[in-house]
Amino acid sequence: MNILVVEDHADTRQALEMLLQVLGHRTRAARDVEGAVAIALATDQPFDLLISDLQLPDGDGWNLLRRLEAAARRPPQAIALSGWSSKDDVIKSRSAGFQAHLVKPTGPRDLEAAVAKASEAIQSAKT
Numbered sequence: 001m002n003i004l005v006v007e008d009h010a011d012t013r014q015a016l017e018m019l020l021q022v023l024g025h026r027t028r029a030a031r032d033v034e035g036a037v038a039i040a041l042a043t044d045q046p047f048d049l050l051i052s053d054l055q056l057p058d059g060d061g062w063n064l065l066r067r068l069e070a071a072a073r074r075p076p077q078a079i080a081l082s083g084w085s086s087k088d089d090v091i092k093s094r095s096a097g098f099q100a101h102l103v104k105p106t107g108p109r110d111l112e113a114a115v116a117k118a119s120e121a122i123q124s125a126k127t
Helices: 010-021 033-042 061-070 087-096 108-126
Strands: 001-007 025-030 051-052 077-081 100-103
Touching: 001 010, 001 033, 010 025, 010 033, 010 051, 010 087, 010 100, 025 033, 033 100, 051 061, 051 108, 061 077, 077 087, 087 100, 100 108
Parallel strands: 001 025, 001 051, 051 077, 077 100
Antiparallel strands: none
16 A cells, blocks of 8 residues: 555654555655645655544644545545544544544554554455
């Protein structure tokens, strides 16, 4: 899959990209909302999956997902990755269009499982 990773913490962003690439995915990464929107608009091949932190320097992941949708660049699947773990945060993520809300620190197995589930949903929608 083509995956857009949005995470403001450089080490976390790099680790996410490395894990996803080891799993066979192609990644692009941004540290904030504006960077993510710019990458999405400049990319010829749309992203299949967005993995985004919710708390970003210039906004939040919920707003990012809405901006990508408004620009007709919303990936079919999205995973929120956040330290915010309240029931209201999870509900807000689902309402915004995230199919999963993972709480940091998230282990590689949880991320891999969420990405696999997203991939299955994408494949299922194609058939």
